Amino acid sequence: MAPSTSALDTVASSSDVANCVRQDAQLLGPDEVQRVNVLTVIASESYETFVRDLQSDIKETLRERPQKVEIDFFSGRTLSVDGEEASFSAADSKTIYKYLIKNDFLDEADRPSDDFRSMVGEGKFQGNAMHELPEGFNDEAHAKSIETLLRGVYDPHALDGMVQQAQEKVTENAIVRENFGRSEFRELWDQISRRHSYTVSFDDGELERKAVARINKDLAVSRLQYTMTAGAQRHEGRREELASGRSFVAERSETHDVDEAASPVEVTYDLVGEVASAAQITRASAARILSAISPQVFSLYRVNPEEFIKRAGGLILSEKAAMVVEHVEYHETGRSYDTAIFTSRMPDNASKAYEASKNVQRFVFPDSQGERKFAEDLDAADEVVVYAKLPRAFQIPTPVGNYAPDWAIAFKRGSVRHVFFVAETKGTMYTMEISGVEKAKIRCAEKLFDEASTSDVRYHQVADYDDLLQWVGRLE
Known part of the structure; x- marks a missing residue:
C-alpha cells in the first residue's frame, strides 16, 4: 500500500520539485534570495486560512534563524494595507534603509532598535515616517507597511491579516507589435541605436595636480575601533527578548582604537594598483x-588602508570626471544595438509591472513611484505617439563608466519642437545630491545627443512629464 500524501506534498510533486531544501539568505546570499524565493500557492478553498497556516508553519520553522534589516530588506515586498497595495523596489529599499539608519531605528546588529520599538508602542512611528520619508513613501499605506515589515523581524504575528490575493504572474514582457512597428519608433530607434566610441585628450599633469590638491583637502578615513562591553544575563526573560539581546544588561562599555602597529596580522595591499583601478587611470599616474x-x-x-584606497580613488575619479567632459568627442563605430535587447532578459522583480498602452513592450517595470507616474503620463499624453523604457543593456560609453538612460520618446510631428527625446527621470532631482561622476555621465549623454547628433534627438534629465514638456520646448 502506497504511503499517503498531504495536499502540500501533492502540489510539490506535481511541480517536479527535485529538492525541498529551503533556499534562504544564508544559502543564496542577499542578492539572490528575493529573486529565487517566489512562492506560488494553489488552494481550492479557504485561501486566507490555508496561507495563514502555511506562513505560520514556515515562521515557526525559521524562528531560530537570525533576522536582520539589511539594505535589500524591503526589496520586492508588497503588502496590502486597508485595500491599498504598498510595494518596494531595490531603490526604495535603499532609501528606506538610509532613513532607518539616520534616525537610529536600527541597532548595531541591524535589528529594530529600542527607539523603534518604543515609538511603535506609543503609536508614533507611522506619523514620524509620514513626515520624514521622501516623497512616494510618506503616505499611510507605505508608513504602515514599513512598520509592519520591521515588526515582523521580532514579532511572528506582525504580518497576520496582510496576505495578498494572487495576481497574474508576469513571465515575459512581450513586444507590442503595433507600437514596435510604428514608423515613429523605427525612425527614433534608427537614430539612437547607433553605437559610439569616444576619444578624450587632456593634460595628465593637470589632472594629477588637481587630484593631489583634492586629496590633501578632502581625504579623511574613519579610525578602526572595537568596543568591549561587560554585563550580565537576566535571570528571567521572554523568548523575544532573548532573540533580540534585550535580556543582556550592560554594566560598562569601552571603545578602543585599533593599534595598527601592534596588529599581529599583516595584510599586503597593492596600493598603487588598487587606486589606479578605482580611479580608472594608469599605474604610473596613480604613483x-x-x-x-x-x-x-x-x-x-x-x-584604515581599505577606506584610504576607496576614498582616494573616488576623489581622483571625481576630478577626472570634471575634466574629461569638456574634451570628450564621440564617433560612430558603424555598429548598432539590435532590437533583441528588448526581449533578452526579464527583470528580477516583476511585482511592480505596469501594463502600458504606448510602450513598445507590454509592461513597464518602474524603479520607483516617480517612474510609474511618468509612464502613466506618457500613455495619457496626446502628443506622445510611442515610447520605450530602455533596457539596462542600452548604454552610452563615457570616460568615467557606462551610462544607461531611462526613456526614448517619439512625439507627434508639429506638436513639439523636437520629435525625439531621450530622458533620464529623477523624481527628486532638485533636492537630490548627484555625484560628480554621475553628473559627468549625464553631461556626456547631453554632448552625444544634443551636440554630436545632427538628428532631431535631444537628451535631458527631467523630474516628471511636465518638466519634460518644458525642456522639449526650450532646447534648441
Whole structure:
C-alpha cells in the first residue's frame, strides 16, 4: 500500500520539485534570495486560512534563524494595507534603509532598535515616517507597511491579516507589435541605436595636480575601533527578548582604537594598483599622485588602508570626471544595438509591472513611484505617439563608466519642437545630491545627443512629464 500524501506534498510533486531544501539568505546570499524565493500557492478553498497556516508553519520553522534589516530588506515586498497595495523596489529599499539608519531605528546588529520599538508602542512611528520619508513613501499605506515589515523581524504575528490575493504572474514582457512597428519608433530607434566610441585628450599633469590638491583637502578615513562591553544575563526573560539581546544588561562599555602597529596580522595591499583601478587611470599616474600628497594625509593609509584606497580613488575619479567632459568627442563605430535587447532578459522583480498602452513592450517595470507616474503620463499624453523604457543593456560609453538612460520618446510631428527625446527621470532631482561622476555621465549623454547628433534627438534629465514638456520646448 502506497504511503499517503498531504495536499502540500501533492502540489510539490506535481511541480517536479527535485529538492525541498529551503533556499534562504544564508544559502543564496542577499542578492539572490528575493529573486529565487517566489512562492506560488494553489488552494481550492479557504485561501486566507490555508496561507495563514502555511506562513505560520514556515515562521515557526525559521524562528531560530537570525533576522536582520539589511539594505535589500524591503526589496520586492508588497503588502496590502486597508485595500491599498504598498510595494518596494531595490531603490526604495535603499532609501528606506538610509532613513532607518539616520534616525537610529536600527541597532548595531541591524535589528529594530529600542527607539523603534518604543515609538511603535506609543503609536508614533507611522506619523514620524509620514513626515520624514521622501516623497512616494510618506503616505499611510507605505508608513504602515514599513512598520509592519520591521515588526515582523521580532514579532511572528506582525504580518497576520496582510496576505495578498494572487495576481497574474508576469513571465515575459512581450513586444507590442503595433507600437514596435510604428514608423515613429523605427525612425527614433534608427537614430539612437547607433553605437559610439569616444576619444578624450587632456593634460595628465593637470589632472594629477588637481587630484593631489583634492586629496590633501578632502581625504579623511574613519579610525578602526572595537568596543568591549561587560554585563550580565537576566535571570528571567521572554523568548523575544532573548532573540533580540534585550535580556543582556550592560554594566560598562569601552571603545578602543585599533593599534595598527601592534596588529599581529599583516595584510599586503597593492596600493598603487588598487587606486589606479578605482580611479580608472594608469599605474604610473596613480604613483605620481600618491607620491605627491602630503605626508600627513598619506599617513591615513596605515589607519584604515581599505577606506584610504576607496576614498582616494573616488576623489581622483571625481576630478577626472570634471575634466574629461569638456574634451570628450564621440564617433560612430558603424555598429548598432539590435532590437533583441528588448526581449533578452526579464527583470528580477516583476511585482511592480505596469501594463502600458504606448510602450513598445507590454509592461513597464518602474524603479520607483516617480517612474510609474511618468509612464502613466506618457500613455495619457496626446502628443506622445510611442515610447520605450530602455533596457539596462542600452548604454552610452563615457570616460568615467557606462551610462544607461531611462526613456526614448517619439512625439507627434508639429506638436513639439523636437520629435525625439531621450530622458533620464529623477523624481527628486532638485533636492537630490548627484555625484560628480554621475553628473559627468549625464553631461556626456547631453554632448552625444544634443551636440554630436545632427538628428532631431535631444537628451535631458527631467523630474516628471511636465518638466519634460518644458525642456522639449526650450532646447534648441
